[in-house]
Structures are given as C-alpha cells and as structure tokens.
Amino acid sequence: MLLLFILFSVLCVGQKKNVVILATGGTIAGAAGSGVQSGYTSGQVTIDAMINAVPDITKLAEIKGEQISNVGSQDMSFEIMLKLAKRIAELTKGANVDGVVITHGTDTMEETAYFLNLVCKTDKPIVLVGSMRPSTAVSADGPLNLYDAVAVAADPNAKNRGVLLVMNDWIHSAQSLTKVSTTAVQTFMSPIRGLIGTTAYGVNEYYRLPHSKYGSQSEFSVDNVTALPRVDIIYADVDMPADLIDCSVEKGAKGIVIAGVGNGNMTKSALEACTRAVKKGVTVVRSTRVATGNVGRNVEVNDDQAGTIASYDLNPQKSRILLSVALLKQRKPAEIQKLFSDY
Numbered sequence: 414m415l416l417l418f419i420l421f422s423v424l425c426v427g428q429k430k431n432v433v434i435l436a437t438g439g440t441i442a443g444a445a446g447s448g449v450q451s452g453y454t455s456g457q458v459t460i461d462a463m464i465n466a467v468p469d470i471t472k473l474a475e476i477k478g479e480q481i482s483n484v485g486s487q488d489m490s491f492e493i494m495l496k497l498a499k500r501i502a503e504l505t506k507g508a509n510v511d512g513v514v515i516t517h518g519t520d521t522m523e524e525t526a527y528f529l530n531l532v533c534k535t536d537k538p539i540v541l542v543g544s545m546r547p548s549t550a551v552s553a554d555g556p557l558n559l560y561d562a563v564a565v566a567a568d569p570n571a572k573n574r575g576v577l578l579v580m581n582d583w584i585h586s587a588q589s590l591t592k593v594s595t596t597a598v599q600t601f602m603s604p605i606r607g608l609i610g611t612t613a614y615g616v617n618e619y620y621r622l623p624h625s626k627y628g629s630q631s632e633f634s635v636d637n638v639t640a641l642p643r644v645d646i647i648y649a650d651v652d653m654p655a656d657l658i659d660c661s662v663e664k665g666a667k668g669i670v671i672a673g674v675g676n677g678n679m680t681k682s683a684l685e686a687c688t689r690a691v692k693k694g695v696t697v698v699r700s701t702r703v704a705t706g707n708v709g710r711n712v713e714v715n716d717d718q719a720g721t722i723a724s725y726d727l728n729p730q731k732s733r734i735l736l737s738v739a740l741l742k743q744r745k746p747a748e749i750q751k752l753f754s755d756y
C-alpha cells in the first residue's frame with residue numbers, strides 16, 4: 414500500500430500541469446515599427462505568436478492558448494470581462510486544467526483582476542499578466558512576464574490565493590494592487606497590503622494570503638448575467654461643482670463613486686448632491702483620489718446622515734467594480750457597506 418502511494422506521488426509530481434492562456438490584448442500583444450520608438454499599437458499579436466516567442470514555457474506546463482479579444486485595455490468592456498469569467502468557470506471545472514493565465518493590457522488590468530477575484534469560484538490559480546513595452550521593443554518585458562505567470566499558474570502553492578497579477582518578478586493580489594506609473598516596467602504596486610510573493614525564473618515564494626474574501630468564499634455570481642448596472646466615477650477637486658452628480662443621476666446611474674479628496678471628502682454642494690442622489694435610490698460610495706490609506710466611515714463626512722458608503726481601502730476603479738457587482742441584487746446600504754469591508 415505504502416509502495417503504491419509512493420509510486421502514485423512520484424508519478425503526480427513528475428507530471429506536467431496544464432495551463433490555459435486566455436489572451437485579451439494589451440501592450441504585451443502590441444507592436445511598433447521599430448524596436449526603439451515610443452509609439453505603438455496594442456493588441457496586434459496573436460496568442461499563438463506570443464506562446465511561440467517563449468518556447469521555455471512548454472517546460473513549465475502543457476500550454477493551450479485561446480484568443481478572447483485583442484484590444485488595448487483602454488477598450489476593455491464588461492462584455493469581455495463577463496466572457497472571460499464564464500470561460501474561466503468552464504475551464505477550471507475540468508480536471509484537465511490546473512491554472513489559467515490571462516494576458517491583458519495594464520491600463521485597466523486592476524479592474525479585470527478585481528472583477529475576476531469577486532466572481533470566479535475556483536481555487537485554482539488565475540494569473541493576469543501584461544507588459545509595459547510592446548512585443549517588438551528592445552528589452553521587451555512581455556516574454557519573461559509570461560514565463561513567470563505560467564510558472565505561478567502551474568504552481569500548486571499558488572492555489573487558493575485569489576486572482577493574482579504577475580509582472581516584473583512580483584506576485585500581487587487582485588485586491589491590493591494598483592497601477593502607479595504610465596510607462597515604467599515596475600508599474601504595479603500593492604501599497605496598502607503588500608505583495609503576495611515573488612517569482613524568479615520559475616522559483617516562486619509566497620508571503621501571505623489575501624485578507625479579503627475571494628474564490629469559493631465569494632457570494633457573487635455572474636452565471637446568468639449579461640450586463641452590469643451603470644456606475645459612474647466622479648473626480649473631486651477644488652471648488653468641485655455639484656451638477657456632475659445630478660447629471661449622472663439623470664443619465665440613469667444606479668451607483669456613483671466619488672474619487673474624493675483626502676479621506677473621501679468633497680465640497681459641501683457636491684455632498685448635498687450626493688444626499689439628493691441617495692434619496693433617489695442611487696448608491697453613493699466615497700473613495701479617494703489619494704494613492705494610499707483608508708476612507709473611513711463618519712470621519713469628516715457623516716455617512717449615517719448622508720446615506721453614503723465608505724470605500725475603506727478600495728480605490729475608485731475597484732469601488733466601481735464592487736458596486737456594479739453588488740447592485741446586481743437588491744441590497745440595503747448597510748449590506749453594501751459590509752461588502753466594502755469584506756471584499
């Protein structure tokens with residue numbers, strides 16, 4: 414019996430994992446006329462060409478590629494994100510898929526990563542990856558990033574850590590990462606909660622689990638969903654006018670996220686417009702345009718009186734994703750506030 418167990422374990426360890434790469438576009442699939450020019454077009458190269466450019470990934474896992482879309486992530490849409498979520502659900506149900514990699518543009522990668530973190534029920538590794546330099550650039554960063562992403566997706570130790578993003582040797586949680594540079598290759602940071610781990614040429618190290626709910630603990634489902642409710646982000650600044658908020662309500666927004674100044678603050682007139690919006694049944698979340706720190710409840714704004722929700726550590730773009738998914742179901746304000754602390 415013991416011998417059989419040892420033989421089985423040896424066979425399993427020796428077996429290559431199966432990783433599916435879902436390609437959506439981005440600079441990692443971008444191309445320029447020369448290796449040293451700043452102008453380029455995202456989403457030009459197919460998944461097959463990207464896989465062929467990194468032959469070493471086939472030593473890490475059995476690889477299959479699928480083209481979901483081929484867009485710059487500035488054109489990422491809820492339609493494509495829903496398509497991705499459904500395909501991941503199908504793939505990860507099968508015993509023949511151990512992990513999924515998603516190639517994606519970096520501009521909105523945090524939104525897609527966080528959305529998938531909310532709605533994907535699997536505990537298998539789901540890893541997003543992109544690049545800052547197009548595939549034709551001198552010192553393109555895409556090939557090594559793709560190699561690292563596959564190394565993490567094929568790693569049993571990456572299981573049950575929620576949706577991850579791998580770029581430039583760092584492994585981030587979808588919940589904590591944000592894009593911080595328009596051009597630098599080290600563009601993703603996890604400023605509040607820190608990294609999940611690191612990866613270097615197939616050697617992965619993990620520091621922590623995500624602190625929020627994800628995967629099988631998540632209560633969200635987009636199984637029968639074809640569209641998400643409209644949620645607008647409105648940016649606060651000096652002398653912010655209130656009419657943008659009224660306009661958003663008139664245009665049919667079901668939710669509004671304020672990218673507030675400081676601790677989710679805004680002008681008195683903007684706050685009055687938020688209160689008007691809440692009275693009309695629109696959910697208003699106060700987030701912040703500041704890169705780090707929490708937006709707390711009832712700090713300078715009396716949320717109990719205004720009927721507003723505090724975003725805690727979610728930035729405006731992630732607050733918009735959580736609110737859009739939360740509003741798929743009728744929920745009381747207190748329930749929505751709790752989601753912002755749980756996710």
Ligand SMILES: NC(=O)C[C@H](N)C(=O)O
Nearest residue numbers: 439440485486518519520
């Ligand atoms: N580095 C990038 O991927 C930027 C590009 N605009 C995109 O998001 O598709």
